[in-house]
Amino acid sequence: MKKFENKRIAFLGPRGTFTEEALLSAVLVKEENLVPCSTVYDVIKAIEKNETENGIVPIENSIEGSVNATLDVLTFEANDLLIEREIIAPIRHRLIVKPGVKIKDVTSVISHPQATAQCRKYLAKNLSGVEVLAANSTADAVRRVAEKNGCVAAIGTTLAAKLYGLEVLEADIEDFQDNKTRFVLLGKEATKKTDRDKTSIVVFIYEDRPGSLLQILQEFAYRYINLTKIQSRPTKKGLGDYCFWIDMEGHIEDEAISSAIKCLKCKFRAVKTLGSYPMARK
Numbered sequence: 001m002k003k004f005e006n007k008r009i010a011f012l013g014p015r016g017t018f019t020e021e022a023l024l025s026a027v028l029v030k031e032e033n034l035v036p037c038s039t040v041y042d043v044i045k046a047i048e049k050n051e052t053e054n055g056i057v058p059i060e061n062s063i064e065g066s067v068n069a070t071l072d073v074l075t076f077e078a079n080d081l082l083i084e085r086e087i088i089a090p091i092r093h094r095l096i097v098k099p100g101v102k103i104k105d106v107t108s109v110i111s112h113p114q115a116t117a118q119c120r121k122y123l124a125k126n127l128s129g130v131e132v133l134a135a136n137s138t139a140d141a142v143r144r145v146a147e148k149n150g151c152v153a154a155i156g157t158t159l160a161a162k163l164y165g166l167e168v169l170e171a172d173i174e175d176f177q178d179n180k181t182r183f184v185l186l187g188k189e190a191t192k193k194t195d196r197d198k199t200s201i202v203v204f205i206y207e208d209r210p211g212s213l214l215q216i217l218q219e220f221a222y223r224y225i226n227l228t229k230i231q232s233r234p235t236k237k238g239l240g241d242y243c244f245w246i247d248m249e250g251h252i253e254d255e256a257i258s259s260a261i262k263c264l265k266c267k268f269r270a271v272k273t274l275g276s277y278p279m280a281r282k
Contacts, residue, residue, distance in 0.1 A: 009185075010035040010046040010055035016139035016160025022089035022183045023056050024159075038136065040073045047081060047186055054084065060182040060229075061091070063118050063175070070184075071233055071245055074274060075202050082275035083200055084187045091179040093119050095170040096142050096154045096161045103169060108133055110141040111155035119155055122173040127153075142166060182280070191277045197251040198228065200274040203264055204235065204243045216244060219263050223256040225249065251276040 005028045012019040013036020020036075023029065035052050037043045043055040059070045074081070093115060097106065108131040109116070109123065115138050116123065123132065135141035138156035145154040146164040153169065154160075161168050191197075205212045213232075220227055229247035250257045252273065265271045 005029060006033070007054055008033045008035055008052035010037050010043045010052040012040060012043060012057055012137060013037055014137065014139045014143060016142060016157055016163045017137050018089070018091055018157055018181060019056055019058055019183060020139070021157050021159050022058075022087050022181070023185075025089055026087045027185070040067075040070050041077060044073055044078050044081065044186070047188070048079060054185055054187040056087070056183050056185045058181050059086075059184050061114065061118070062178065062180045064114050066231055066245075067114075068233070071231070074186075075233065075243065075245065075272065076236070078186075078274075080188060081186050082188065082190060083184045083277045084189060084191050084275065085185045085277045086198065086280045087183045087185065088180055088280040089183065091118070091174060091181050092158075092172055093155050093174045093179075094158055094161060094168045095173055096145060096156050096166050097151070097169045098145065099167050101151050101153070101167075101169065103127070105151040106130060106153045107151050109153045109155060110135050110144055112136070112138050112141065115141075115155045118174050118176075118179060121175040126170075139163075184277075191275065193251040193253050193276070194278050196279045197249070197276050198247055198279040199250055199252050199257055199276040200245070200247050201261060201264075202243050202245050202272040202274065203268050204270040204272070206269050207241075213244070215267060216246070216264065219260045220248065223260055225256055225260060249279070 009029055040057045043057050046052045047055045057070050058067050060066050110133045113134050116132050139160045141154035142156040142160035142164050145152050226249040231245045232242045235241045235243050
């Protein structure tokens with residue numbers, strides 16, 4: 001944790017997001033070194049331009065799955081960046097309002113689409129028929145509630161409610177109590193091998209043809225490498241043109257992983273290594 005104490009860290013902002021909460025729960029960082037950014041792309045660019053040493057972004061949720069915007073930016077936009085560690089944090093949604101507003105008074109709810117999707121049952125039961133509006137982030141939703149007149153509510157964090165002088169009307173409104181999000185801390189430094197690591201890569205195939213995925217999987221199966229995630233993403237170059245995001249247990253310095261990646265580079269158009277890093281404890 002001391003490693004990041006004096007470093008500037010960009011995060012998906014504004015202040016009060018789940019991303020900031022996750023960062024503060026796992027890393028020692030001075031408040032003046034926190035740099036909020038509007039988008040995942042902006043976080044990436046802040047590191048590349050040396051405006052910050054590190055950045056943190058959400059990459060996967062246990063309910064809604066992968067954050068595709070993050071996968072795509074890391075795959076197609078990030079240059080010379082590495083994942084230095086992962087953080088898994090519980091997601092506890094709060095219904096946030098101005099002081100004195102009751103749930104029967106709420107006329108609309110604002111939040112990030114991922115957050116409202118994770119609270120579908122609560123909204124259907126307690127705020128049926130109430131307009132649901134999209135925001136760039138949960139913290140942005142809370143900020144908008146603070147600025148608006150009327151009985152508007154936001155779904156967001158306790159941290160955001162405190163920052164914007166609002167009240168938590170109801171807590172833990174997520175549909176599934178074991179709701180967790182995986183975040184990745186990005187930087188430019190390769191991480192030393194530990195006894196519990198994970199490696200992330202992206203494999204770009206030549207064309208959509210039978211057996212491409214099998215060829216990839218065989219390299220790992222042959223070496224008894226455990227894959228923790230595999231997902232196809234369009235390359236944006238045309239229908240049927242895909243790449244594969246793969247997470248696996250182990251470090252790139254391990255002979256088996258190094259050998260597998262070397263073989264993949266010989267068989268496919270390109271392999272992008274996104275780093276080896278300590279695996280978070282769930």
